[in-house]
Amino acid sequence: MKTRVVLLAAGKGTRMKSRLPKLLHPLAGHPMILHSLAAAEAAGDELPVLVVGHGAEDVRKTVGSRAEFVEQSEQKGTGHALLQTQSLLKGRADLVVVSNADLPLLTGETLKRLAATQQKSKTVFTMLTFKQKEARGFGRVKRKSGKVVAIIEEAEATAKELAIDELNIGAYCFRADWLWPALAELKPSKNKRELYLTDLLEIAVKAKKTVGTATLEDGDDAIGINTREHLAEAEAALRRRINRRWMLDGVTILDPHTTYIEANVSIGQDTVLWPNTMLLGETTIGVDCIVGPNSVIRDSRVGNECKILAAHVEHAHIEDHVDIGPFAHLRKDAHLGEGVHMGNFGEVKDSTLGPGVKMGHFSYIGDATIGANVNIGAGTITANYDGKNKNKTVIEEGAFIGSDTMLVAPLKIGKGARTGAGSVVTKDVPPNTIVVGIPARAIRKVEDSD
DSSP, X not given: OOEEEEEEEOOOOGGGOOSSOXXXXXXXXXXXXXXXXXXXXXXXXXXXXXXXXXXXXXXXXXHGGGSEEEEOSSOOOHHHHHHTTHHHHXXXXXXXXXXXXXXXXXXXXXXXXXXXXXXXXXXXXXXXEEEOSSOTTOEEEEEETTEEEEEEOGGGOXXXXXXXXEEEEEEEEEEHHHHHHHHHTOOOOTTTXXXXXXXXXXXXXHTTOOEEEEEOSOXXXXXXXXXXXXXXXXXXXXXXXXXXXXXXXXXXXXXXXXXXXXXXXXXXXXXXXXXXXXXXXXXXEOTTOEEOSSOEEESOEEOSSOEEOSOEEESOEEOTTOEEOSSOEEOTTOEEOTTOEEOTTOEEESOEEOTTXXXXXXXXXXXXXXXXXXXXXTTOEEEOBOSSXXXXXXXXXXXXXXXXXXXXXXXXXXXXXXXXXXXXEOSOBOTTEEEETTTTEEEEEGGGGO
16 A cells, blocks of 8 residues: 655744744754654655645755645645645555654654554554653543544643543544545634644544554654744754664763764764763764763764864864864864874864874964874964965975974975974975074974984
8 A cells, every 4th residue: 555644844833933934943953844754754655745834935945855845825724734735645645644744753663653553454544642641732532432532632621631641642644535535524613713633533433433543652752843942852852862872883972961963973883972072963983982071073074993082073084093182173174184193272174184193282274284294393373364365385294393383374394394493484395404483494404413
């Protein structure tokens, strides 16, 4: 049987109090809608269908070609939203799974199980329920002789009905041949004049049709997002889920409560994450690394057996056996070769440090190419900006840059050359030459110093 998944994504999300559409608020590094979309992709046989309304254009841009879109120009309830998909889906699906897009922690496995339950049963639809004393605004599932007979909204529930702990999460799998005629029978609500999906249960019960249930296994899946408080709650739940997965895969997280790992991060076995570590974006960490405490790494590649202590790394590439920090900063397009040591309070931007480079503390390297086994003394600065242009510095293999050297780009330091402490180098230095002073002048060849 062909299954299609519909995500209801047309609501205004007014309680978020934001200019940004609710479904585009970030969750674990991705817009909320993309989490719901990933689950829908896993559960359906073809592209998910998104019913969009408020902020439709922004949602379309974010989702791109990963879904088919139907617009609900007037928000007249969840039943009205699903009706907008009839011309697209009627005759093209045997089962229709429907969920709210603001339930981003629902997994593809859960939606697939919902569909499988419906496929095996003789019911007209299956609804996803869970048991929890704190209702969080969800409707209560009322049963009679074990059968579902009503969904009682919280505002309309009696004291006895409020004590019911089985809740309707708002995710369903419908038999398509029953769904489309049943939707046509929906009547507008008295108060808001809207059509609601929950009224389909009343239609089924009156027709003496059976409605089934599938039970939610993880209560975190039921976190719906209507406010910033809910968003924070979902973020914490997703962080627990992500951290648990990495620990089961062989990563040591010393304090999961203070470790934040976004959804697209990858981490190798036997890596250790110390407290207050944040791994963001498309970051990959190799095996046997030590990261943190107090490190932030964003959209970067880190090799194997690296140590990154209290550092900020963004859009950088770090090869194997690199030692960084504490309090180092790698900015965009920093590339540290194998075995590089970068001391505390150092900064690298748009530069390549070759294998074995030793970069002392309190140094800045920008717009530079550094050859293998170069020593960069403490306090070294590449003066790369002349007020109009960024200029390049090249330091060739085996050079030794003395402490507190100022390298005024554009500049080339030859292979095996040396600068004296406190030098201001404004002209190219030939290979194997020692320069000192302000401005720096050549005093002899390196071999003459022996």
